[in-house]
Amino acid sequence: xxxxxxxxxxxxxxxxxxxxxxxxxxxxxxxxxxxxxxxxxxxxxxxxxxxxxxxxxxxxxxxxxxxxxxxxxxxxxxxxxxxxxxxxxxxxxxxxxxxxxxxxxxxxxxxxxxxxxxxxxxxxxxxxxxxxxxxxxxxxxxxxxxxxxxxxxxxxxxxxxxxxxxxxxxxxxxxxxxxxxxxxxxxxxxxxxxxxxxxxxxxxxxxxxxxxxxxxxxxxxxxxxxxxxxxxxxxxxxxxxxxxxxxxxxxxxxxxxxxxxxxxxxxxxxxxxxxxxxxxxxxxxxxxxxxxxxxxxxxxxxxxxxxxxxxxxxxxxx
Amino acid sequence: xxxxxxxxxxxxxxxxxxxxxxxxxxxxxxxxxxxxxxxxxxxxxxxxxxxxxxxxxxxxxxxxxxxxxxxxxxxxxxxxxxxxxxxxxxxxxxxxxxxxxxxxxxxxxxxxxxxxxxxxxxxxxxxxxxxxxxxxxxxxxxxxxxxxxxxxxxxxxxxxxxxxxxxxxxxxxxxxxxxxxxxxxxxxxxxxxxxxxxxxxxxxxxxxxxxxxxxxxxxxxxxxxxxxxxxxxxxxxxxxxxxxxxxxxxxxxxxxxxxxxxxxxxxxxxxxxxxxxxxxxxxxxxxxxxxxxxxxxxxxxxxxxxxxxxxxxxxxxx
Amino acid sequence: xxxxxxxxxxxxxxxxxxxxxxxxxxxxxxxxxxxxxxxxxxxxxxxxxxxxxxxxxxxxxxxxxxxxxxxxxxxxxxxxxxxxxxxxxxxxxxxxxxxxxxxxxxxxxxxxxxxxxxxxxxxxxxxxxxxxxxxxxxxxxxxxxxxxxxxxxxxxxxxxxxxxxxxxxxxxxxxxxxxxxxxxxxxxxxxxxxxxxxxxxxxxxxxxxxxxxxxxxxxxxxxxxxxxxxxxxxxxxxxxxxxxxxxxxxxxxxxxxxxxxxxxxxxxxxxxxxxxxxxxxxxxxxxxxxxxxxxxxxxxxxxxxxxxxxxxxxxxxx
Numbered sequence: 001x002x003x004x005x006x007x008x009x010x011x012x013x014x015x016x017x018x019x020x021x022x023x024x025x026x027x028x029x030x031x032x033x034x035x036x037x038x039x040x041x042x043x044x045x046x047x048x049x050x051x052x053x054x055x056x057x058x059x060x061x062x063x064x065x066x067x068x069x070x071x072x073x074x075x076x077x078x079x080x081x082x083x084x085x086x087x088x089x090x091x092x093x094x095x096x097x098x099x100x101x102x103x104x105x106x107x108x109x110x111x112x113x114x115x116x117x118x119x120x121x122x123x124x125x126x127x128x129x130x131x132x133x134x135x136x137x138x139x140x141x142x143x144x145x146x147x148x149x150x151x152x153x154x155x156x157x158x159x160x161x162x163x164x165x166x167x168x169x170x171x172x173x174x175x176x177x178x179x180x181x182x183x184x185x186x187x188x189x190x191x192x193x194x195x196x197x198x199x200x201x202x203x204x205x206x207x208x209x210x211x212x213x214x215x216x217x218x219x220x221x222x223x224x225x226x227x228x229x230x231x232x233x234x235x236x237x238x239x240x241x242x243x244x245x246x247x248x249x250x251x252x253x254x255x256x257x258x259x260x261x262x263x264x265x266x267x268x269x270x271x272x273x274x275x276x277x278x279x280x281x282x283x284x285x286x287x288x289x290x291x292x293x294x295x296x297x298x299x300x301x302x303x304x305x306x307x308x309x310x311x312x313x314x315x316x317x318x
Numbered sequence: 319x320x321x322x323x324x325x326x327x328x329x330x331x332x333x334x335x336x337x338x339x340x341x342x343x344x345x346x347x348x349x350x351x352x353x354x355x356x357x358x359x360x361x362x363x364x365x366x367x368x369x370x371x372x373x374x375x376x377x378x379x380x381x382x383x384x385x386x387x388x389x390x391x392x393x394x395x396x397x398x399x400x401x402x403x404x405x406x407x408x409x410x411x412x413x414x415x416x417x418x419x420x421x422x423x424x425x426x427x428x429x430x431x432x433x434x435x436x437x438x439x440x441x442x443x444x445x446x447x448x449x450x451x452x453x454x455x456x457x458x459x460x461x462x463x464x465x466x467x468x469x470x471x472x473x474x475x476x477x478x479x480x481x482x483x484x485x486x487x488x489x490x491x492x493x494x495x496x497x498x499x500x501x502x503x504x505x506x507x508x509x510x511x512x513x514x515x516x517x518x519x520x521x522x523x524x525x526x527x528x529x530x531x532x533x534x535x536x537x538x539x540x541x542x543x544x545x546x547x548x549x550x551x552x553x554x555x556x557x558x559x560x561x562x563x564x565x566x567x568x569x570x571x572x573x574x575x576x577x578x579x580x581x582x583x584x585x586x587x588x589x590x591x592x593x594x595x596x597x598x599x600x601x602x603x604x605x606x607x608x609x610x611x612x613x614x615x616x617x618x619x620x621x622x623x624x625x626x627x628x629x630x631x632x633x634x635x636x
Numbered sequence: 637x638x639x640x641x642x643x644x645x646x647x648x649x650x651x652x653x654x655x656x657x658x659x660x661x662x663x664x665x666x667x668x669x670x671x672x673x674x675x676x677x678x679x680x681x682x683x684x685x686x687x688x689x690x691x692x693x694x695x696x697x698x699x700x701x702x703x704x705x706x707x708x709x710x711x712x713x714x715x716x717x718x719x720x721x722x723x724x725x726x727x728x729x730x731x732x733x734x735x736x737x738x739x740x741x742x743x744x745x746x747x748x749x750x751x752x753x754x755x756x757x758x759x760x761x762x763x764x765x766x767x768x769x770x771x772x773x774x775x776x777x778x779x780x781x782x783x784x785x786x787x788x789x790x791x792x793x794x795x796x797x798x799x800x801x802x803x804x805x806x807x808x809x810x811x812x813x814x815x816x817x818x819x820x821x822x823x824x825x826x827x828x829x830x831x832x833x834x835x836x837x838x839x840x841x842x843x844x845x846x847x848x849x850x851x852x853x854x855x856x857x858x859x860x861x862x863x864x865x866x867x868x869x870x871x872x873x874x875x876x877x878x879x880x881x882x883x884x885x886x887x888x889x890x891x892x893x894x895x896x897x898x899x900x901x902x903x904x905x906x907x908x909x910x911x912x913x914x915x916x917x918x919x920x921x922x923x924x925x926x927x928x929x930x931x932x933x934x935x936x937x938x939x940x941x942x943x944x945x946x947x948x949x950x951x952x953x954x
Contacts, residue, residue, distance in 0.1 A: 095426070095445065108729070108748070110748050110766075126728070126729045127729060128446055128464070128764055128782070130428075130444070130445040130464055130481075144729070145784045146464050146766055146784050148462070148481035148482060150481070162805045162806060163786070164782075164802045166482045166519040166541075169462075172541070181554055184478070184538075201784075201842075202520050202542075202840050202860075204482070204520050204541040206541070218817055220810060220818050223802075223862050224542060224838075224860060226540075226542050228559070241808065241840075241862040242862055242880050244542075244559055246559075246577060253816070259882060260578075260896075262560070262577055262578050278916055295625075295628075297628065306931060307931075308631040309627060309631050309941070312631070313940070313941045314937050314941040410780075411763060411780075413744070428746070430746050448746075448763040448781035448782055466764075466800060468799070484799045484837040484859075487798045487836065487859065488796070490858040492856060498872050498890045499854055502796070502834065502856075520838050520860075522800075522838050522860060522877075524837075542838075546877070560878065562860075578896075580896050580914070598913070598914055613942060615946065623945070623946055626949040627945060
């Protein structure tokens with residue numbers, strides 16, 4: 001779709017040159033058919049050298065734009081990005097075209113496979129599973145019944161995706177208008193599950209807003225776990241049932257997250273860190289230690305604190 | 319089914335006049351083909367003026383009944399209501415009759431649509447979705463794969479229902495016999511999602527026991543959230559992943575509920591209230607403030623309390 | 637498959653006699669076509685009298701083996717058991733053979749029924765449900781849309797399995813290599829739901845590693861609950877939404893588990909115990925009392941402790 005037409009529909013003023021827009025990109029990576037946006041003044045340096053075709057930005061930043069790049073002036077660039085994002089989202093789960101299913105794969109006749117999807121040898125897609133567009137299901141991977149795999153997901157070899165798991169659902173991201181209305185940001189990133197990953201029943205893994213939500217090789221996720229958009233898990237991590245990660249949190253290898261624990265967004269967890277059940281991970285932490293509590297502390301400190309607190313306040317006499 | 323036959327099967331004594339019963343109703347709203355019940359003495363005034371065909375009630379309240387209304391005498395009206403409720407429940411998800419699907423809607427051929435259901439123009443019902451009886455799916459609404467929408471649900475325009483979400487499941491309501499047995503109360507209410515609502519992957523929204531569970535316009539619900547029967551959410555609310563609401567809790571507009579938070583039942587939350595992650599909402603609260611902790615307090619009080627408590631008890635020396 | 641071939645593929649040294657292995661068994665119950673393993677020195681007495689065809693064990697325990705039983709010597713018997721377990725797992729959800737569906741049962745034409753499965757009279761399997769191999773669905777039981785029931789599950793009479801629930805998914809069990817890799821233990825046990833059980837929407841119940849995960853008669857489970865492998869619930873228990881049980885925890889009758897509560901593994905909960913919302917059940921407890929908090933205590937003690945703690949630390953002046 002052409003930029004001028006999109007902006008006209010959205011009632012955004014624009015006097016620059018028209019061009020056909022393919023999608024959004026980041027200031028750093030966008031090409032001349034893409035639109036980027038400036039929402040964070042830490043990125044001003046990236047603005048100066050962006051190769052994007054156009055950038056949504058505040059008026060005061062226009063002078064920093066390279067001459068090759070058009071300005072879409074906005075009082076709220078993040079909101080206008082959200083409003084534009086729907087124009088670049090393709091229709092999902094289209095399944096009436098060609099697929100690439102190995103002769104040595106098994107696909108139940110009630111499973112639905114999206115266009116352009118590749119299912120490699122030895123893979124087994126069971127009844128009622130719905131696989132989106134341009135997905136890859138690696139060798140010997142099992143997709144259990146009624147799993148949903150959204151468009152553009154890549155699943156490695158020897159993975160187990162237990163029944164009802166949802167891989168690649170839209171992340172939970174909105175811009176907010178002045179009147180308190182939430183405007184959906186269409187998520188155009190994807191999910192990558194590396195080899196030997198297991199995903200538990202009814203667990204949900206959100207796609208990235210841009211880029212990739214990644215789960216490292218040999219990582220094992222239990223049932224009813226939530227993994228937010230743009231998270232990255234290293235190899236051989238463990239997440240026990242009903243735990244969750246908010247968006248953009250990353251972790252190293254062999255991290256263990258206990259049941260019903262949760263981490264806030266944009267944190268980093270070091271290699272071999274362990275978290276007791278119900279940990280509330282409120283900050284980034286170094287690896288190799290065992291944490292617990294909420295707010296987060298070392299697990300041994302949490303235990304000592306609780307026991308002393310209970311002893312002090314919990315006796316009847318007090 | 320006729321009242322005398324139902325009561326005979328349930329071994330409930332009844333000497334009144336027979337009539338064909340259509341369903342349960344409340345004392346206030348029931349008509350002459352409906353049965354109501356008196357479980358709460360606060361409703362004695364409503365009993366005196368009820369237009370129900372019959373009321374299940376204790377013997378001592380019979381004298382308050384209008385002359386038009388028959389008495390079904392019970393030592394435990396709530397339990398006998400539960401035992402009767404199955405007789406009024408229709409067979410769900412019947413799908414061999416007529417549907418009303420707009421020429422401009424898209425319904426995947428593997429989706430199953432219930433009888434009497436209306437799917438409006440621009441709506442997109444994806445693979446494996448199962449839509450019940452007498453449902454309305456509004457204009458341009460997207461139902462992602464393997465979503466289940468129970469009978470009688472009404473979904474507005476421009477909604478997104480992510481994969482695996484369940485809309486309209488039976489609420490968790492039972493009566494209890496003297497011997498500790500739980501007797502299912504068949505839920506005959508429904509769910510209404512207003513326009514611009516988003517429901518996350520594998521989230522569950524229970525139907526009302528009677529009446530409606532309602533989610534207001536522009537409200538956005540994340541993944542793996544539980545919304546109990548008869549809850550009512552205002553416009554532009556936010557509920558982050560793995561949070562939950564027990565039955566009959568209501569909230570105003572632009573309420574924000576953090577991840578893994580939960581509210582007890584029958585509470586009210588005021589406009590623009592915010593709840594930090596993991597809040598345990600143990601009481602009704604006024605709007606415009608930020609709460610946290612469990613039991614619930616102002617978030618700043620929770621933070622101060624925790625920090626002081628950890629400082630006091632958490633040091634090694636103590 | 638023959639033992640020698642399996643061990644060769646896994647690169648495990650073995651000089652004993654070959655035989656055709658049917659499956660794993662416990663030391664106590666295995667027969668001569670089964671392999672057992674010794675992972676716990678508390679079971680040394682069972683080792684001495686085992687009737688298993690072979691046992692995986694450390695070299696120092698070989699001398700205790702009965703003469704009828706072959707030794708598979710391993711430095712890590714649990715890991716080698718995990719590595720072997722995949723050989724005994726049958727291909728799941730095969731559905732092109734014979735089924736046994738009562739003339740008086742209703743099965744939606746989009747539901748998929750596994751081979752050897754029995755669906756009794758009055759049962760209603762709704763659209764999109766996927767039932768595995770050798771399952772029994774009892775009389776008048778309702779399986780709502782898009783439910784998945786794994787192989788070998790037995791469901792009693794008059795049960796309600798709400799939409800999206802997953803019954804019999806693989807438990808979360810792995811052995812760990814010296815280099816920190818997790819090796820899947822294929823779960824070959826099953827799930828039994830007794831009569832009058834209700835399972836909420838998107839709830840997950842894991843199959844046992846060996847043996848049975850059992851939910852007692854009249855027990856009612858709410859939405860988004862997690863029940864780990866080998867748990868056993870008594871009759872008429874209640875588990876409210878978003879609660880969870882780790883593996884092998886057992887409970888008596890009429891236990892009530894509040895919303896978002898969770899229990900650790902290998903615990904026992906006595907009859908009529910009640911747990912407030914968000915209880916963290918960190919130990920086995922006797923019945924008939926009401927508990928709360930995390931770590932777990934009597935609910936009245938938790939309340940007193942919290943109120944005093946908040947009073948002491950929460951005031952602004954301090």
